Amino acid sequence: MPSTSTKPPRLTGERLHAGYESRRVLDGVDLAVAEGKLTVLLGPNGSGKSTLLKTLARTHAPSAGRVCLDGEDIHHRNTREVAQRLGILPQGPTAPEGLTVRQLVGMGRFPHQRLWRQDAEQDARAIREAMAYADVTDLAERSVDALSGGQRQRCWIAMVLAQQTDLILLDEPTTFLDLKVQVDLLELLSRLAHEHGRTLLLVLHDLNLAAAYADQLVMMRDGRIERRGSPAEVFTAANLKTVFDLDAHVIRDPHSGQPVCVPRRSGAKTPQRHPEGQLP
Amino acid sequence: MTHAAFLTSSGNTSDDADRARYRRVTTLLGLLLLASMTLSLSLGSFPTSIDQVVHALVAPQNSDIAFIVWELRLPRILLAVLVGAALAIAGAILQGIVRNPLASPDVIGITSGAAMAAVVFLALFTTSLSIHWLPAAALLGALLSALLVFLLAWRHGITPTRMVLVGIGLSAAMSAVTTLVIVISDDSSAMVAYVWLTGSLYAAQWQDVLGIMPWLLVAVPLCLTQARQMDAMALGDQVAQGLGVNVLRSRLLLMACSVALAGAAVAFAGGLSFVGLIAPHIAARLVGRSFTRLAPIAGLVGALIVLYADLLGRVAFLPKDLPAGIFVSGVGAPFFVYLLHRTRADTRG
Numbered sequence: 001m002p003s004t005s006t007k008p009p010r011l012t013g014e015r016l017h018a019g020y021e022s023r024r025v026l027d028g029v030d031l032a033v034a035e036g037k038l039t040v041l042l043g044p045n046g047s048g049k050s051t052l053l054k055t056l057a058r059t060h061a062p063s064a065g066r067v068c069l070d071g072e073d074i075h076h077r078n079t080r081e082v083a084q085r086l087g088i089l090p091q092g093p094t095a096p097e098g099l100t101v102r103q104l105v106g107m108g109r110f111p112h113q114r115l116w117r118q119d120a121e122q123d124a125r126a127i128r129e130a131m132a133y134a135d136v137t138d139l140a141e142r143s144v145d146a147l148s149g150g151q152r153q154r155c156w157i158a159m160v161l162a163q164q165t166d167l168i169l170l171d172e173p174t175t176f177l178d179l180k181v182q183v184d185l186l187e188l189l190s191r192l193a194h195e196h197g198r199t200l201l202l203v204l205h206d207l208n209l210a211a212a213y214a215d216q217l218v219m220m221r222d223g224r225i226e227r228r229g230s231p232a233e234v235f236t237a238a239n240l241k242t243v244f245d246l247d248a249h250v251i252r253d254p255h256s257g258q259p260v261c262v263p264r265r266s267g268a269k270t271p272q273r274h275p276e277g278q279l280p
Numbered sequence: 281m282t283h284a285a286f287l288t289s290s291g292n293t294s295d296d297a298d299r300a301r302y303r304r305v306t307t308l309l310g311l312l313l314l315a316s317m318t319l320s321l322s323l324g325s326f327p328t329s330i331d332q333v334v335h336a337l338v339a340p341q342n343s344d345i346a347f348i349v350w351e352l353r354l355p356r357i358l359l360a361v362l363v364g365a366a367l368a369i370a371g372a373i374l375q376g377i378v379r380n381p382l383a384s385p386d387v388i389g390i391t392s393g394a395a396m397a398a399v400v401f402l403a404l405f406t407t408s409l410s411i412h413w414l415p416a417a418a419l420l421g422a423l424l425s426a427l428l429v430f431l432l433a434w435r436h437g438i439t440p441t442r443m444v445l446v447g448i449g450l451s452a453a454m455s456a457v458t459t460l461v462i463v464i465s466d467d468s469s470a471m472v473a474y475v476w477l478t479g480s481l482y483a484a485q486w487q488d489v490l491g492i493m494p495w496l497l498v499a500v501p502l503c504l505t506q507a508r509q510m511d512a513m514a515l516g517d518q519v520a521q522g523l524g525v526n527v528l529r530s531r532l533l534l535m536a537c538s539v540a541l542a543g544a545a546v547a548f549a550g551g552l553s554f555v556g557l558i559a560p561h562i563a564a565r566l567v568g569r570s571f572t573r574l575a576p577i578a579g580l581v582g583a584l585i586v587l588y589a590d591l592l593g594r595v596a597f598l599p600k601d602l603p604a605g606i607f608v609s610g611v612g613a614p615f616f617v618y619l620l621h622r623t624r625a626d627t628r629g
Contacts, residue, residue: 059521083524090518096379096569099514102295103570110512111524115505163523 007035010199011056011074011086011167015065018048018055025051026062027223033167038193038200040210043220044244049203050091050171052220056201057088057169069167083111087165089156091172091203095144101155102140105131108162126162134158134188150181157188167199168192175205182206186213207244211235211259219243235259302573305566309580313361316584320357320591321349325598356484360590360604361583362492363481363549364559366499368582369575370542371556372563373503373534376510376571378440384557385542388447388535389425391553392454394546397421399458399473403465414476415491415547422543425450430535437528438535479552479605481590488548495544503537503575506530510571552589554608555582558615585611 009032018026025048033039033056041049054060056067058074067074074082087108095104108130109123131137134154139147144155153173160168170189174182190213192198204210210217211231219227219234221243227234240246240261248261322333328345336343340350367385374383385391401409401417429450433443458477462470475482509530512520517527546553559582560574566581567573589607596602 054518057518057522059518079521079526080524083522086522088518088522090516090522093516093519096514098569104515107512107515107519107523110508113508115508160522 009033009035010070011201012068013052013056013062013065014068016052016055016062016067017064018051018060018062020051025223026055028065029220029223029225031056031218031225033199033201034216035199036193036197037215038190038202038213039216039218040214041201041203041218041220042207042210042243047220047243048223049218049220053169053171053201053203054090057086058082059088059090080111083163083165085165086167086169087160087163088168089160089170089173091175093156095152095155097143097145099144100140101131101136101142101144101147101158102127104144104155105136105158105162108159108164111163126164130158130161133161149177150184153177153181153185154188157185161192166197167201169201171203172205173202174209182209189213207235207240208260211261212253212256231259235261237261298568298573302567302577305577306580309577309584313580313583313587316587316591317357317361320587321353323591323595324348324353325595351486355486355489356481356590357587358489359484359492359548360481360586362489362496363545363552364555364582364584364586365579366492366496366541366545366582367553367556367586368559368563368578369500369503370538370545371553371582372560372571372575372578373510373538373541374556375560376514376569376574377531377534377538378444379514380440380444381561382557383444385538385546385553386451386556387444388539389429389450389454390422390539390542391546391551392451392458393425393428394418394422394543395477395551396425396454396458396461398476398550399461399465402469402473402476403461406469412487415488418550419543419547422546423539425454426535426539426543438531475603476550477605478603479550479608480593480603481549481586482601482603484548492544492548495540499537499540500575500579503534503541504572506534506537507570507572507575510534511569514569549586550603550605552586552605552608554605554613555585558611559585561615 011033013029013031016026016029017024029048029052031052041053043049051060055062058067058079061075069077069082069086105127106123109126112119112123131140134157136151136154136158139151139155144152147155157173173189174185177185186209189200189202193200193215214231217227217229217231217234218225219239226243227239235250236259237248237250240248240250247264249264250259250261252258253260318330318333322328322330326345326348328348332343332345333349336346336349340346343349370385371383374385374388375381378387397420398414398418401414405413405417429443429447430438432450433446435442462473465473509520509525512523512525513527513530520527542553542556560578562581563574563578567577585608586604589611590604592607593602593604
């Protein structure tokens with residue numbers, strides 16, 4: 001590991017247990033979200049990655065263990081104060097009929113507003129900047145529900161950006177979108193981390209996109225974290241087999257050097273040796 | 281103008297337009313309501329001119345029709361306005377919380393609870409207690425049934441879907457009891473019960489106006505303090521929580537307001553709750569769904585609907601005085617069908 005001057009993590013989960021009704025989903029998870037980095041939670045369906053994100057985001061209460069934001073238990077803090085530091089975007093959010101993009105983005109200002117005290121100028125600036133950054137300024141007066149999936153997701157991201165938080169948690173922000181749209185969104189999110197020092201934690205489904213954009217990968221299985229580290233360290237055929245029960249080759253993208261997985265088809269012959277070499 | 285101020289105003293042109301529109305709609309509806317109330321005051325079985333009515337209002341001691349205006353018509357008109365506003369705001373709250381445009385105070389058992397209590401009261405207690413206790417009995421029924429729906433739907437908090445399912449189930453059970461009691465009770469109390477169930481402002485008195493007033497004075501400002509939370513919850517519970525809304529607390533407060541408003545209205549005017557379904561929709565068409573604006577406009581629209589429904593009932597079929605509920609349903613039912621049709625068309629794409 002290169003010894004860069006990393007800041008201490010602000011959001012941590014300690015020995016987290018969580019579940020729904022009688023089903024246990026998280027089984028003693030420890031996680032410190034790396035500051036100023038883009039961290040991706042990966043895992044098969046039902047591995048607990050979404051529950052971990054919700055527990056860290058305080059929308060799901062752990063049955064044991066605790067989540068700390070800046071050293072204090074997040075579930076015992078004033079939820080509005082938490083919302084000034086931590087923004088979340090749940091999976092597949094829906095906007096009410098007729099809500100305009102500007103109105104949606106404006107909702108991001110909620111934690112900064114009081115019933116009788118609102119800084120209209122600061123709010124307007126935050127909304128304008130968030131819309132510009134997410135490239136939805138031209139859509140400002142359109143209804144959110146009339147937009148395409150990719151546009152809509154950019155609007156929701158703009159709403160979270162208008163919240164002006166250092167930490168942003170997103171649950172499957174790219175699911176059901178075209179590859180090109182997914183790539184655009186991940187470019188936008190990784191710029192947030194690398195150029196603006198925000199800390200991002202994402203749940204993603206697509207292994208190769210996760211490997212391409214994550215600074216840190218956290219691989220989960222059966223409510224536990226199985227592997228964690230940079231894609232170069234943990235995105236290996238052996239780990240994909242362990243965590244996902246996936247038979248795949250991991251090769252390197254000749255252009256970027258990033259690892260890419262290619263599923264191994266059953267019955268297919270052993271492939272010919274690839275010029276770039278095959279990783280174990 | 282400073283640079284920043286210039287940017288702010290130019291960046292918010294649509295907000296400014298919305299605000300201007302809201303002011304215009306509020307003013308127009310407010311004036312329309314005042315004019316309609318004056319018109320309603322001057323119409324009735326005893327012919328009176330607007331001049332005479334205004335004269336009776338400002339100088340009742342010198343007027344021949346002071347009794348008609350002050351004791352018969354004015355309390356009835358005021359009650360119609362208050363009941364309409366209360367039901368409309370209660371409906372706006374519920375539609376917001378349940379996130380379903382077809383919700384109304386009926387779906388959480390308020391109306392059917394009040395109806396059951398009122399019918400049981402009429403059948404069993406009118407021999408021992410004065411009829412003046414009817415609103416109190418109905419209100420108690422409304423509050424208790426809403427509480428029961430809450431308790432049955434509670435499971436680590438309240439989810440709207442569960443609440444609606446429990447509410448519909450309980451409503452059906454209570455309606456069955458209501459029908460049973462009407463069928464087995466004697467003809468005269470069954471007739472009173474029917475009129476009550478239809479919704480009527482007949483023989484409204486000042487004590488009714490004073491009885492419903494406190495509920496509005498508490499619940500309306502209280503629900504407006506939660507207006508922004510309501511708008512955030514419209515984006516879903518998780519988004520609202522992420523924005524820093526205490527979802528459970530806000531939802532309980534808003535539910536309490538809705539129950540208080542609908543319960544009080546139903547207690548004094550019977551089954552007019554259809555207003556709670558249609559008024560918020562009309563209001564949403566006029567000013568959008570932001571609750572800060574929706575609630576007051578829905579209140580004005582609801583007041584107008586009940587006022588005109590009662591006016592029609594009073595004067596359209598003289599000398600008969602028909603229950604306002606007939607006319608509320610007469611307008612409401614076709615609108616409801618239209619809404620269902622529109623929603624289906626929307627979901628089909």
